[in-house]
Structure formats: structure tokens, C-alpha cells
Amino acid sequence: MERVGLFPSRWPxxxxxxxxxxxxxxxxxxxxxPGRGSVTALRCQATNMPKGVTYCSVSGCGRTQSLHKLPSxxxxxxxxxxxxxxxxxxxxxxxxxxxxxxxxxxxxxNKTQFDTGFAERLRLKxxxxxxxxxxxxxxxxxxxxxxxxxxxxxxxxxxxxxTTTQGTQLALKTLGPKFRSKGTQTPLSCKSExxxxxxxxxxxxxxxxxxxxxxREESVSSEAFDSQDTTYEPAESxxxxxxxxxxxxxxxxxxxxxxxxxxxxxxxxxTRHCDVRARRKGTLVAVDQLCPHCHYFRKxxxxxxxGSTPLGDLQLSAAVYFxxxxxxxxxKVFNAMHVKMxxxxxxxxxxxxxxxxxxxxxxxxxxxEVFRQLSHGDKVIAGGGVRADSxxxxxxxxxxxxxxxxxxxxxxxxxxxxxxVAGSSRMEKEGLKRSLEHLEAHGVKLECVVTDRHPQIQTFxxxxxxxxxxxxxxxxxxxxxxxxxxxxxxxxxxxxxxxQSIKNHVFWTAATSHTHEERAAKWKSLINHIQDIHVHDDxxxxxCEHDIRxxxxxxxxxxxxxxxxxAVEKILTxxxxxxxxxxxxxxxxxxxxxxxxxxxxxxxxxxVLYPYLGKLCRLYLAGLHxxxxxxxxxxxxxxxxxxxxxxxxxxxxxxxxxRPLKSKATYCYVLNLMTFLxxxxxxxxxxxxxxxxxxxxxxxxQYDRLSMEEADIRHVxxxxxxxxxxxPT
Numbered sequence: 001m002e003r004v005g006l007f008p009s010r011w012p013x014x015x016x017x018x019x020x021x022x023x024x025x026x027x028x029x030x031x032x033x034p035g036r037g038s039v040t041a042l043r044c045q046a047t048n049m050p051k052g053v054t055y056c057s058v059s060g061c062g063r064t065q066s067l068h069k070l071p072s073x074x075x076x077x078x079x080x081x082x083x084x085x086x087x088x089x090x091x092x093x094x095x096x097x098x099x100x101x102x103x104x105x106x107x108x109x110n111k112t113q114f115d116t117g118f119a120e121r122l123r124l125k126x127x128x129x130x131x132x133x134x135x136x137x138x139x140x141x142x143x144x145x146x147x148x149x150x151x152x153x154x155x156x157x158x159x160x161x162x163t164t165t166q167g168t169q170l171a172l173k174t175l176g177p178k179f180r181s182k183g184t185q186t187p188l189s190c191k192s193e194x195x196x197x198x199x200x201x202x203x204x205x206x207x208x209x210x211x212x213x214x215x216r217e218e219s220v221s222s223e224a225f226d227s228q229d230t231t232y233e234p235a236e237s238x239x240x241x242x243x244x245x246x247x248x249x250x251x252x253x254x255x256x257x258x259x260x261x262x263x264x265x266x267x268x269x270x271t272r273h274c275d276v277r278a279r280r281k282g283t284l285v286a287v288d289q290l291c292p293h294c295h296y297f298r299k300x301x302x303x304x305x306x307g308s309t310p311l312g313d314l315q316l317s318a319a320v321y322f323x324x325x326x327x328x329x330x331x332k333v334f335n336a337m338h339v340k341m342x343x344x345x346x347x348x349x350x351x352x353x354x355x356x357x358x359x360x361x362x363x364x365x366x367x368x369e370v371f372r373q374l375s376h377g378d379k380v381i382a383g384g385g386v387r388a389d390s391x392x393x394x395x396x397x398x399x400x401x402x403x404x405x406x407x408x409x410x411x412x413x414x415x416x417x418x419x420x421v422a423g424s425s426r427m428e429k430e431g432l433k434r435s436l437e438h439l440e441a442h443g444v445k446l447e448c449v450v451t452d453r454h455p456q457i458q459t460f461x462x463x464x465x466x467x468x469x470x471x472x473x474x475x476x477x478x479x480x481x482x483x484x485x486x487x488x489x490x491x492x493x494x495x496x497x498x499x500q501s502i503k504n505h506v507f508w509t510a511a512t513s514h515t516h517e518e519r520a521a522k523w524k525s526l527i528n529h530i531q532d533i534h535v536h537d538d539x540x541x542x543x544c545e546h547d548i549r550x551x552x553x554x555x556x557x558x559x560x561x562x563x564x565x566x567a568v569e570k571i572l573t574x575x576x577x578x579x580x581x582x583x584x585x586x587x588x589x590x591x592x593x594x595x596x597x598x599x600x601x602x603x604x605x606x607x608v609l610y611p612y613l614g615k616l617c618r619l620y621l622a623g624l625h626x627x628x629x630x631x632x633x634x635x636x637x638x639x640x641x642x643x644x645x646x647x648x649x650x651x652x653x654x655x656x657x658x659r660p661l662k663s664k665a666t667y668c669y670v671l672n673l674m675t676f677l678x679x680x681x682x683x684x685x686x687x688x689x690x691x692x693x694x695x696x697x698x699x700x701x702q703y704d705r706l707s708m709e710e711a712d713i714r715h716v717x718x719x720x721x722x723x724x725x726x727x728p729t
Contacts, residue, residue, distance in 0.1 A: 056099040057084050058130070067097035068124055079129045102130040248315055248678045254339065260285070264300070267291035282342040284310035306682055309350075313342050317350035318677055322359075322670045324603035324621055356617045357688035358673055358681045363620040364691060366627070370409055371442035379447035381405050383471075383590040384435065384457075386428040387597045389606050389615075395424035396609075399619055400431020401596060402439070405450060405588035408630040410596060410623040412438050415616045429456045436464070450585045453478075469585035473594075476506045482571050492564040497556060498530055502572075510584035515540075523581045527569050532557045596626050612697055624669040635661040 056063045070080050080098065081088045100122050105111050107128035114122050257278075264276045270293050277288045284305070289298040303312040320327050327347050334341040374380055383405045389397040400414045414431040418424040432451075439446070448467035451457050452474040461468045480503055487495040505526050513519035521540035528536055532551060534544040551557070558565040571577070603625070604610060604618040635643040643661040648654065681688050706714075 054095060054097055056102075057096045058098060058102055058133075059084075061099060061101070063099040063101065066100040066122055068100065070096055070098075071126070073126075076127060076129060083130045098130050102132045103128055104131060248311060248674070252312070254337075257285075261287070264289040264298075267294060267296050269296045270294045280340055282310055282313040282346060283316060283340060284312060285340075313346060314350055314354065314678075314682070315674070316342060317347050318355055318674055319670075320347070321351055321355045321617075322621065322673045323667070324618060324625075326608070351614070351617075354677060354681050354685055356613060357685060357692055358677045359617045359620050360691045360695070361681075361688045362669075362673060362676060363624060366624065367412070368442070370404075370411065371439070371444055374404070374411075375443035375445075379445045380411075380439075381447050381450070381588055382411065382439075383450040383588065383593050384432055385452065385590055385593045385597070386431055387600065388424065388427075389604075395427070397612075397615055398424065398427030398431060399600065400428060400435060401593060402432075402435040403590075403593050403596065405590075405592065408592050409627050411435070411444070413616075413619050413623055414438075415612065415619060417612065426456070428454055429460055432457060432460065436466075450588055450590055452590075453580060468583065470580055470583045471590040472507055472510050472584055473589060473591065475580055475584065476503050479503070479506065479571070479577075483568070486564075486567045486571070489563070489567075491562070492567055494556070494558060494564050495568060498558075498568075502526065502568075506584075509581065510586055513586065516582040519582055519584065520578060523578070524573060526572060527565075530558045530568070531560060531565070592630065595630075596622070599626050613692070613695070616695070621669075625665075625667070628667075628669050629665045632663050632665065635663045 053064055054067060055061075056067060070077050078088075081092065081096075083102075084096065084098065100108075103124065107124055108114070108122045109125055110123050114120075261276055261278065264274060264287055266272070267274050267289075270291060272291065272293050274289050274291045274296075277290075279286050283303070285302045287300045289300070290296070303310050305311065306314065319325075320330055327344060331341055331344075381404070383403045385401060387399045387401070388395040389399075395418050398416045398418065400416065401410060402412045403410055412435040414434045416427040416431045416434075418427060421427055421430050436446075446466060448469055449461060450469045450471055451461075453470055458468065480499065483495055483499050483502060486492050487499060505523075509519055509522045513522055518540045521536070521538040524538065525536045525541055525544065528534065529544060532554075534546075534548050536542055536544075558568070600619060600622040603622040604615055610618065637643055644658050645661045647657045647659055649657055
């Protein structure tokens with residue numbers, strides 16, 4: 001029997017600390033030979049340890065934590081035994097164990113989760129085999145990988161280079177400032193933004209030198225955010241981003257502050273308590289960990305930094321803007337959960353510098369591609385319409401949209417401000433004028449335009465010699481209001497019974513007629529039909545197409561010479577109505593355009609006031625979303641049967657409608673915008689700012705902002721004026 005002491009000649013991989021621990025425990029070893037291990041060496045007994053404790057079976061190790069059983073597979077089991085023994089005995093006990101320090105990092109399935117604290121113990125792969133006789137090799141390898149794999153770009157402080165070493169022979173608990181390794185081969189530089197270690201005490205600096213200067217956003221005013229970031233270096237960002245592929249696509253999680261700081265309480269070198277300092281900027285949290293005992297230091301950031309901006313802040317701003325969400329609603333959600341968030345001034349800074357240039361550039365490129373295809377094809381049947389941001393006479397913005405009715409694609413969006421023209425009633429004509437000029441500049445030719453019955457639009461298109469058709473729904477809507485009004489008269493109650501049939505007749509007349517004469521004849525035949533007369537004098541439509549049946553209830557028909565018949569005939573056959581009937585669109589309607597207007601409500605609600613450029617960008621996002629999803633296929637069941645939905649529109653008053661359902665909408669344009677933003681715009685935003693400068697914003701849309709002091713001096717309430725006028729002095 002001999003007591004194990006310091007045996008550097010036999011076990012060069014055994015550190016001084018492990019040898020000292022073996023001596024202090026009084027581990028007795030019989031007949032130990034140089035090499036791996038012997039049968040007698042596995043019969044070690046610790047005199048100062050409690051009975052029943054299992055040890056690592058590798059000779060010279062003796063660890064009691066993170067132990068693994070031998071595999072049941074005979075081939076891998078033999079490789080484990082050959083690693084443990086020089087000569088495998090005939091009979092092997094069932095208590096053989098090998099600790100994790102004898103396996104490489106690639107042997108585990110949850111190494112990353114274990115290092116970050118999300119796994120309690122390491123799990124081996126099914127084909128893992130121990131290969132490290134030196135148990136410190138894995139320790140050194142683990143710290144080296146941590147040092148080199150975590151690399152954040154463009155930190156807000158100057159980059160410091162700490163020197164760590166490869167081949168350092170240290171055990172887990174021997175990382176101290178006075179320990180010097182003789183196995184140092186090559187210096188390895190590691191940026192201070194990542195997790196870093198060192199083996200030399202004189203290379204540590206104070207925590208303040210490594211601190212990331214981050215201000216709390218709550219105390220930063222809007223003046224602190226300059227419109228141009230002077231610390232931004234596009235060339236450096238491009239170089240660093242190319243070394244880290246698609247880090248902005250990493251998954252994110254909600255982490256509680258206490259759970260996060262628990263990971264930094266203990267020193268990974270000496271396992272004693274560390275000094276931890278955390279700071280925040282927006283969604284980024286930076287933690288500095290310094291051990292006052294062994295001077296181990298680590299700087300950790302929750303996200304990379306681009307220039308001087310945290311990448312998570314940019315992603316949050318981009319996600320809110322590109323999806324058409326409301327910043328203030330999201331802010332309420334975050335405040336309710338106590339989740340830290342960026343301020344609105346930071347959001348507007350990101351929008352003006354990066355997001356809006358990306359949106360405008362993407363929309364212009366997609367628009368040019370659509371124009372290129374249309375310019376080489378047939379003439380386009382376009383549908384146009386205006387959408388005001390509010391009802392009544394207090395309209396500020398008018399959005400005029402031109403759509404290709406054959407392909408259901410938005411061709412152009414024009415945003416007109418009311419004070420650019422002589423009132424809000426003229427915004428529709430101005431928007432159509434700009435859209436037609438834009439299409440003409442790109443070589444797109446129009447066959448006709450389908451619009452509503454606005455008088456200014458009629459005159460304008462007639463002067464340009466452009467064929468115009470009326471949307472049926474707009475005419476039917478105006479006609480229904482007039483019929484509903486006269487049906488309230490006591491002598492015209494029969495009109496109410498025929499109101500829905502008259503509305504249906506409008507659509508049938510437009511859909512089945514081929515000439516203006518036929519369309520007029522079918523429309524006038526309605527006057528005879530409601531009197532139970534189905535033979536007509538006009539040769540274009542001599543009789544009704546339905547089967548003629550004798551009616552027993554004469555009360556449902558209009559009586560000749562009655563007040564109800566006179567009122568209905570006056571509405572249906574007046575001069576303007578007959579002209580409008582002849583111009584009803586026989587092929588396409590603007591219902592798809594109305595669908596697009598409902599989409600714009602999701603991106604730019606009427607109750608929210610946006611600046612001119614912000615309003616325009618949200619309209620472009622609505623156009624990108626609509627063009628991607630307008631022609632999506634119908635939804636089907638598992639058996640391939642088309643799916644339908646039962647709707648109860650308010651206008652039908654408790655009557656239902658059956659409509660086919662479409663497949664779920666996609667949001668590929670959001671992913672494309674995010675990729676384009678981080679790969680192209682953020683590294684060099686200047687080329688994309690040119691698209692914004694090309695947008696003509698009228699001087700009337702830009703106002704000089706007064707200071708609060710000057711505005712307060714000029715403000716005089718109505719009540720103070722009254723008192724001033726009544727004051728005799």
C-alpha cells in the first residue's frame with residue numbers, strides 16, 4: 001500500500017490541485033503502474049469519504065460528479081473498457097463509471113444547453129466513446145470554444161484583446177491568477193464582447209475599463225439621438241456580418257432577470273461568488289462578471305450590436321413597422337409584462353434611417369417589375385378609387401389606388417394631401433392624374449378604366465379620350481338609397497317587396513348585355529315586368545326570358561297609374577340613370593379594390609395620424625401584402641373539397657351569405673424585407689436614401705415646428721379674450 005502523492009512522471013495530465021486533493025482524501029492505491037489503469041487500481045477506497053459513493057473508474061481521476069454508465073452495446077462497451085484498462089479483466093463490475101471530463105464536446109447532445117444552465121446534467125450520444133486521458137483537455141477546450149465562438153460585432157466600446165492559451169493544463173477548479181502553464185503554445189486573441197478567460201494575472205483590467213457604456217432610455221431625450229450616427233462604420237459591419245451568418249434569424253426567448261443573473265453568480269474558475277454588474281439599453285442587457293478572488297472576468301451581451309445600435313432593437317422596430325402593427329399598443333403589452341422596450345424616439349430613428357428607405361426601395365422594385373411585364377403584354381383594364389383618411393370635410397390625406405383588374409395586382413398608390421389641391425373634393429382627380437402619368441412613363445397602355453360615378457373623373461377621362469366604365473356596386477348603392485326612401489311612403493309599400501329584385505336586375509343587365517342598346521332595352525323592360533307585362537316594344541329585347549306564369553296574388557304587382565309606379569319609373573328611367581346604365585362595366589368590377597382598402601385599415605388606421613412619409617410607407621406595405629395574397633388558392637378540406645364560410649353581413653339584416661374561403665395568408669414580404677434590411681440597408685443606407693429624396697412632398701405638407709415657449713406665448717384662450725374685452729382698462 002502506498003499513498004498517492006504528486007506523480008507528474010506517471011500522470012503528467014494530473015494537476016497539482018488534483019494531486020493535492022487525492023492526498024487530502026487519503027486515496028489508497030495498490031500496485032499502480034504507469035499507463036491507463038489496472039484491476040487493483042479500481043479498488044480504491046477513500047478513507048475520509050462516506051461509503052456508497054461512486055467514483056470515475058479511470059485511473060487517476062476519482063471524480064464523483066457527472067458520471068456515465070457503460071453502454072449496453074457490446075462494440076462500444078469494449079471500446080470503453082479498453083480505454084479504462086490496460087488489460088480488460090475477465091469479470092467487470094457493474095459499478096464502472098466514466099466522468100464527462102474524458103469525452104470531447106462533440107460527444108454530448110446537450111452541451112450548449114448545459115453550459116448556459118438550461119440542462120442539469122450532460123447526456124452522451126449513443127456512439128460516444130471516451131478519448132481524453134487528460135481530463136483537463138476538455139476543460140481547456142470548453143473555455144476556448146466559449147471564447148472564440150461568441151463574437152459580437154461593432155461593440156459600443158473599443159475592442160480589447162485578451163490573451164488566452166491553447167494546450168493549458170488546468171483542471172476545472174485551478175483557474176487562478178498565479179498559475180503558470182508550461183504547455184502554452186500559441187496565443188489566441190478573443191474579443192472582450194464574448195466570454196473570455198486568461199491564465200495570467202497581470203492581463204486583467206478593472207471592471208470599469210471593460211464596462212459597456214449604456215444609457216437608460218428613460219433618461220435619454222430625443223435630442224440625444226442624432227439623425228446621423230457618427231460612430232457607424234459600414235465597412236466594419238459588412239466584414240463582421242459576413243463572419244456570422246444570419247444571426248438576426250436566431251430564436252428569441254423571454255428571460256426573467258433573476259434567472260439570468262443566477263448564471264453569473266458563481267465563478268467558473270474557483271466557483272466562488274462574483275461581482276455582477278448589469279446595464280440596459282432598449283432590449284439589450286449587458287452583464288460584467290468579475291471574480292474578486294481569482295480575477296476571472298467575463299463580459300456578456302444579450303444580443304449583438306451593429307454600429308452603436310443593438311440588433312434586437314432594430315429587429316423589434318422592423319417587425320413592428322413591416323407587419324403594420326402599432327408601436328404604442330405593443331408598448332402597452334410590454335409594460336404590462338414589465339418587458340423592457342425601446343422608446344418611440346428610437347423607433348422613429350430606426351424608421352427614418354433604415355426601415356422607410358427599405359420599404360420604398362422594395363416597393364419601387366416590385367412596381368417596376370410589374371410595369372415591365374405589362375408593357376410587353378396587352379392593354380390593361382384598370383380600376384381606380386380613392387380612400388379618405390376620415391369622413392366628412394376634415395380630410396387630410398386621400399389615397400388613390402390604381403389596380404390591374406385582370407391580375408388583381410396593385411399598380412400604383414398616390415397619396416395626396418388636401419391642402420395640395422383646392423379642397424378634399426379634388427384629391428381624387430389629382431391622384432388619378434398622377435397615377436396615369438406614372439403608368440404612361442413606364443410604357444403601360446390602358447384599354448379602359450373602371451371607377452365610380454364622380455363627375456370630375458368623367459370629365460377628366462373624357463378629355464384624355466380614355467374609355468370609362470362604372471362599377472355596378474356604386475350605381476346599385478345609390479339606387480337602393482332612393483328606393484328605400486320612397487318605400488317609406490304609405491302608398492308605396494309595394495316598392496319594399498321589389499327592392500331586392502330591382503338590385504339584382506342591375507347586375508343581370510350589365511352582365512348579359514353586349515351593346516349599349518341591348519343594355520338600355522333590358523333596363524327599361526323592368527317597368528313592364530313589375531306590372532306583370534313580359535312582352536316589350538323594343539326589338540333589342542322583345543320579351544322576358546323567364547317562364548310566363550299566371551299569378552293569383554295581384555297585390556304584389558304595381559298597378560298602372562299608381563303613385564308607386566310613377567315614383568319608381570321616375571327613378572329608373574331618368575336621363576342620368578339611362579346614361580349611367582349604358583356605361584356599366586360588363587367584365588370587371590372594383591370589388592377587389594375595396595378589399596385592398598380594407599387591408600390598408602390594418603396598416604394605416606384612420607384614427608391614427610401619421611406623417612406624410614410614414615403614411616406612404618404603410619400604404620406601400622399594404623400593397624406588398626395584397627399583391628402577395630390576392631390570388632392565393634381556395635381553402636380545401638382533407639378530402640379536397642372546397643371550404644365555404646357562412647357570413648351575416650350587416651347590410652343584409654340577419655340574412656346570411658355563403659362565400660368560399662381562401663387559404664391562409666402568407667407574409668413572405670416581411671421576411672424578404674427583414675433579410676434585405678440587415679444584408680443591404682443597414683451596412684450602407686445611403687444609396688437607399690435616394691429613393692426618399694425622389695419623393696415629392698409639397699411645401700404645404702411640411703410645417704415649421706414652433707418651440708414650446710413661443711407656442712405658449714402665442715396661445716390665448718377664448719375665455720381670456722372675453723375677459724380682456726370686458727375689462728374697462
